[in-house]
Amino acid sequence: MRIAIAEDSGLFRSSLALLLRSLGAEVTVSVASGTELLTAVRDNPPDVVMLDIRMPPTFSDEGIRTAQAIRGLHPDTGILVLSTYAETSYASQLLETVRSGVGYLLKDNVTDADALMESLERVAAGETVIDPAIVRRLLGRKRKPSVMDTLNEREVAVLRHMAEGRSNLGIAKELYLSARTVETHVTNVFTKLGLTPSDTENNRVRAVLAFLRSAGPQQ
């Protein structure tokens, strides 16, 4: 797998490159800012770009804006945004604009090499990945009554795994259910959230967004 890295902290960047190479990935680009990344991948897009959310020059949301630019230029390149913060608002901002093949991962979780590789592979495959820590926080949050409350326990579990970017098969394996049962739950979730069951892939994203929105800034 070919990976490009944009990360302003030199030590973290080189350690990450070392880790990725150790895990058998090829690090094609390793730069310190979003603009450098855009220049570096213009002619030779990698399978996945990994980028820090907070980078020069403003140290605010360069990562998200760079991700949007890359998605516009290279629709097939997976994007994995790294953050120090478990902020749901960044996660939903990212997913609102870059709808698939995208992930939001906390930097702390680079301690889990397997999880890191799995996330890279999933975004490369066009799936959506959200850090389990963020999902946990969303689920842990007390909300005012919403459409989410109509989901039963099993459906919430399925939606949570969906939000973490797992496929139906993956969910089935995690929950020890048959693929068919998972499929039924997924359809129920879509129906309850008011999504038409035809466009399965887009619905997965929409369901996740509805999930994020139920916790994110209320309009």
Place this chain on the structure above:
Amino acid sequence: MRATIPSLALPGNSPWRDSAARGREGTRWPARLAIWHARRPWLAATAVLIAVAGFCALVQGPQWRSFLPLATVNLAVSLLFVFTGLMLGREPGQRVTAWALMLAGVFRSIDFIDAWHGPWSAYTLVFGGVDRIFGAWALLRYPNSALSPLYRRYLITFAVWMLTGRTLIAVTSTAQWNAAWSASWWPTLIPDQQLSNLLNYVVHSGEGVGGLVLMALLIIRLKQARGLDRIVITPIIVAGIAAVVAAIASAAMMTLSLADTPNEAYLTESVVDFAIPVAFLIAVLQRLLLIRNVTELTAQVTAGGDLDAVRRALRSVLHDPTLDLLDTSDASLQALGSHSPGRLVSYIRAGHGTPIAVVIADPVLARYRELFDAATAASGLALQNAQLQARMAQEKLEQVKASRARIVEAELAERRRLERDLHDGVQQHLLGITAGLTAAKARTADPEAAAAIGQAGEGLKAVLAQLRDLAHGIHPAILSQGGLDAALEEVAERLPLPVSVHAPPRRFDAAVEATLYFVACEALANVVKHADAESASVTVRDGESTLEMEVADDGIGGLAAAAGNGRASHGLANMADRVGALDGEIVIDSPPGRGTRLVVRVPCA
């Protein structure tokens, strides 16, 4: 135009008096006298007094031999009347009164011209009361600048009665009947003793009634007088009443032959007559003293003269409890000025500039213009002084506010810098080490080494979590990066009760965001700890000039049942401090059992 009478003892010339003195007099001789008078006041007065003394001594002629005490008293009374008239002439609007006094004084001595016998006895019979007419005139006029129609009618009636009546007595009598020296010339036309006696009785009774009417008029005047007028005229009215009583008594004594000689009755009357000029002199001195009080006023109000203090001082110095002093910034001022018919309205100006206040006073004070002007000028100084002091205090307050705002800014900047340093420095380094450890773990085949590296990684992860909490406590990155709405959302997510957040998705001044964020955290922490609430809400409303944030809960209220302990009130004071630094305010509404509502308003550009 210097041909006006300058004040004797008053500072400066009042323009009001100038205009009163101008125009009317032209170059008539009293005006010429006045000019002379003005240049050498004491010399002129002395000359007038010497001339009057000579004349009065002369007209009494033989009396100096026949009854020296009366002649002396008459001369002294006449001179005192004239002297008082000269003094009074310097007061605005009192020229006519002054002339009346001086004429009363001179005619008092002329009354005794009958001592010369010859035709003068008849003169004294007919014109012997003219001094009283002039005296009554002065008593009724002072301190006004004109006679009221009632008083004028009274004086004319009295004069006509007296002169006509006495003339009739003269033409119906002879010198003998009138106890005059038999050799005197007498204008006898129809000698008829019975008629003459009747007329004598009727005319003199009428004069007595006229005296009683004058007393009544004077008493009414005193009763109706207000403020300064009352103070000034009281001695005059008292003296006037005494003189009338003395005159009536003297007449009665002569008619009823109670006195040994008529001259003794005259002497008593003359001694009482001293009271009138003395009373007028007291009035003149009183006015001078009142003006001196203005100096006191200046001392009183310049110390710390706010509008109320100056108003009180003006009321006391000008003896007008109805006086009002208003700030010209008062919007109702125009209305007040035009709704004060018959009131004396005067503007107090700062130097020659714009009016800073307006005085609305009893119109009586128009007669004490130099006093009024001096008092309002002193008030103007006091008010200006107060304004300057207030401005200085305001400037100082602004400085304190600005420095407080700077301290808040500096603290905020420092917190942000610390947070950034932690995030970009230590945190990234530790993350780098974590990634390096993970790489090492991936490369080692030794399971024990892998386990040790894994353990170190987990330890680092715990350190990172602590570090992140620390950085968040110093300054939440989400606030600088995502703004108030995102930061409030993030706070809401961490709380164990549903909190709905409504905030405009825009950025505000960093200090405003930080302050509102801090207040929301404090308030929500209180909700969690004390309110026993089912849910809470945070609402930020973006107004035109103020930003408002409301933190409400559905808990037990009563300021979370008087969360009472020191910590809660300390938190509240802390919130108030922070909001105060932005020139904002906090309002807390916490009725028992009906939740708590905290509203913060801060100004925003």
